[in-house]
Amino acid sequence: MSSEKGIWKVIGASSVGTLIEWYDFYIFGSLATIISEKFFPSGNPTAAFLATLATFAAGFIVRPFGALFFGRLGDIIGRKHTFLLTLVIMGGSTFLIGCIPSYENFHLAPYLILLLRLLQGLALGGEYGGAATYVAEHAPLHKRGFYTSWIQTTATLGLFVSLIVIITVQKNLSKEAFNDWGWRLPFLLSIVLVLVSILIRMKMNESPLFAKLKSEGKTSVNPLKESFGNKTNLKMVLLALFGATMGQGVVWYTGQFYAQTFLLKTCGLEPTQTNTWLGIALLLATPFFVVFGWLSDKIGRKAIMLTGMLLAVVCYRPIFTAMYNMSDVAQKVEVQSAIDIVKKINPENANDSIIIKTTTASYTDGSALTQVDKYTQETKKPDNLRLMESKKSLILDDSYQWKLIALVFALVFFVTMVYGPIAAFLVELFPTKIRYTSMSLPYHIGNGVFGGLVPFIATLITVSSGKDYLNGLWYPIGVAAVCFVIGLLYLTNKEDEDVSDNENQYIHETPKN
Amino acid sequence: MMNTIKKYLGLVWIIIAIGAIVLLIKTALENIQADGKLEINQPMPWIIIISIFTPIAIGMALFGYYALKDEYKLDD
Numbered sequence: 004m005s006s007e008k009g010i011w012k013v014i015g016a017s018s019v020g021t022l023i024e025w026y027d028f029y030i031f032g033s034l035a036t037i038i039s040e041k042f043f044p045s046g047n048p049t050a051a052f053l054a055t056l057a058t059f060a061a062g063f064i065v066r067p068f069g070a071l072f073f074g075r076l077g078d079i080i081g082r083k084h085t086f087l088l089t090l091v092i093m094g095g096s097t098f099l100i101g102c103i104p105s106y107e108n109f110h111l112a113p114y115l116i117l118l119l120r121l122l123q124g125l126a127l128g129g130e131y132g133g134a135a136t137y138v139a140e141h142a143p144l145h146k147r148g149f150y151t152s153w154i155q156t157t158a159t160l161g162l163f164v165s166l167i168v169i170i171t172v173q174k175n176l177s178k179e180a181f182n183d184w185g186w187r188l189p190f191l192l193s194i195v196l197v198l199v200s201i202l203i204r205m206k207m208n209e210s211p212l213f214a215k216l217k218s219e220g221k222t223s224v225n226p227l228k229e230s231f232g233n234k235t236n237l238k239m240v241l242l243a244l245f246g247a248t249m250g251q252g253v254v255w256y257t258g259q260f261y262a263q264t265f266l267l268k269t270c271g272l273e274p275t276q277t278n279t280w281l282g283i284a285l286l287l288a289t290p291f292f293v294v295f296g297w298l299s300d301k302i303g304r305k306a307i308m309l310t311g312m313l314l315a316v317v318c319y320r321p322i323f324t325a326m327y328n329m330s331d332v333a334q335k336v337e338v339q340s341a342i343d344i345v346k347k348i349n350p351e352n353a354n355d356s357i358i359i360k361t362t363t364a365s366y367t368d369g370s371a372l373t374q375v376d377k378y379t380q381e382t383k384k385p386d387n388l389r390l391m392e393s394k395k396s397l398i399l400d401d402s403y404q405w406k407l408i409a410l411v412f413a414l415v416f417f418v419t420m421v422y423g424p425i426a427a428f429l430v431e432l433f434p435t436k437i438r439y440t441s442m443s444l445p446y447h448i449g450n451g452v453f454g455g456l457v458p459f460i461a462t463l464i465t466v467s468s469g470k471d472y473l474n475g476l477w478y479p480i481g482v483a484a485v486c487f488v489i490g491l492l493y494l495t496n497k498e499d500e501d502v503s504d505n506e507n508q509y510i511h512e513t514p515k516n
Numbered sequence: 517m518m519n520t521i522k523k524y525l526g527l528v529w530i531i532i533a534i535g536a537i538v539l540l541i542k543t544a545l546e547n548i549q550a551d552g553k554l555e556i557n558q559p560m561p562w563i564i565i566i567s568i569f570t571p572i573a574i575g576m577a578l579f580g581y582y583a584l585k586d587e588y589k590l591d592d
Contacts, residue, residue: 245529245575485532492522
């Protein structure tokens, strides 16, 4: 194992690269609206189809395939070269997205964007397993949870960096310049970040455990077959997925992403204020990834992860109810209100009119509401008003700030409990020769599929079950609850003291062949 | 005692796996309509979701099967 100084170099090199990969992955999501305008024009069914594929496929289908492809490679040629490759693919794809001319000048652009987005998903699927394995295989005994937890902070920090870069570019350019060409800068910047990270990673040595295995000629010839064709290992892969990563994925996605969607769309809160408060909550909670990684070395991974899941199951509804109540104007006392109505000809149909009704209201608690409802009105039937769009933007009084931050902090705190120790947990579950492959797949199915589907399935449940705004939460609650029961019964809390395969590598269960 | 619970819960995991995929397909068929609810009436997301969840459900059924066969029994 590495010296104390050496391990920090390993963590730094691994974490910076993983953080950059998350940055690359997130900027596409953060700039989705503008990308859609530039590359997937509305009214074009093929472009809409490709846009759907780009959104869904990269997150759900491709990530597990990336885990399999790069996991296999990492178990055959080594961790270092594989996660260098994922970095090059991710950085190169991101840079090229920033270079592609828009649809109006280049009609093949949507296809190229889809291809590059799929490459991003593949690279992300391969990156995490490599970084976590690489750090864990350098880490000393009883500190594996602590050291690998630094990798766990990168997903949150990558989101931060992407937002900071985008906001900085927006602030330094006019709105027109940003919409015209400025949105490309965060993509182009990626190449610089990736080059720096590649230089750092190039100087690192191969993982000592893998290097030893390779020098002894004991590396796996067919990691996929050994991971999933071997019953003993397959049982562990299934256990990792259904007893840990499935619940971890939904808790992670609900805390870090669905909460934001809920506050902005369901509660109709004003974006700048909400994102600032969310950012504060995320920053305050982020150190707990490391705290729980460290604690997992003392009291075990299982206890912490399952406590996080249970807290999520029990607290989600009360927390989301409290957030909704803060924004519910029906529960507030109105001080004054004004209604402004503008009527104009519908540009899409000259026979109809568009009526824009803007309602502004202020309340005794200091909150201020602006609601814009857009209707169409047929000339022949003026009483026939059809609501086309309704946008609510509620600015909360500053007295709500710390209450809302506390609620979001609690959600992210649960995330840190389930996510902080997961890398060490997965690494310890599998033997060195097939570790990269075996741990990557359950991780990316848990996070990419179960976690990534939270918005869609939550919307599905909410839309199809009536008007209860909290119904969508039954998906993450249900998945986390099943995962909690499986984890509680089938996992043990023992730490695998030796990840170098010298002894019982299946410490979590005694396999029966 | 714990091993017995783990064993028989295997049946529950198999039922959940089959039930989840049946429910997903049924819900998709109900919602994919041109005049359906806007957020969930497009076929493509459903096709992707069902395609990716089917092997996962098979995996869960397999997990349940292994549990039922005492494969996750912990030695005392």
